Amino acid sequence: MIITYFGREHFKLTVGDLVVAVNPVSKEGRGKVAKYGADITLVTTNHPDYNGVEQTEHGEKVPFVVRGGGEFEVKDIFIKGFNTVTKLLDGKKEKEYQNTSYVLTLDGIRITFLGALSVMLAPEHKEIIDETDVLFIPVGEDGFLLNAYDAHKLAVSLESKLVIPMDYNEKSLPIFLKESGAEKVEPVEKLTIKKKDIDSKLGEIILFHEM
8 A cells, every 4th residue: 555645634545556535635725735536535524624525536537435424335445434523713713523534444454544633532433443553643733633642642542553643733743753752753755555564563653745
């Protein structure tokens, strides 16, 4: 599996010819807009920073779009979503949104994508996640997304092999890295991983350069 990062919470996960897009930024959103074709597009939050589905339609590729909780099977990929509530800025006003976190397996690698999460997970949510190889976790500030301290605590509790912070800023990221003992981690352009390569890891932080 190849993981590519475009900023905010926008990732492209590629396994062979299969492309899964997660939280692409719309033209009205804050962040880089990237255009490519995807087979599956996951949207955690109906907010312009995360719901740019149209950006993942290209040529003959029109993605199957997953928005919200439930169980889905697309192209032999099983996806499970569970809902939480989050607060985000809508213009200059604070507004409550539904956030959906997703659990799926690609190339034998179990992925948990928390989305625009702003609260700690309930025990029933952790039961859904069960175990995870790669955790995508927001690292924000109090009131909007998990703060750096809570993000670290949650990442540790989920015992993921790899932890990928997202949606951070220049204040929140250094705190998260310090709490994680990863101040010296170097960003990568892309990440290519196989299940056998990460089985022995625990809590390794992966940072990306934005494409």
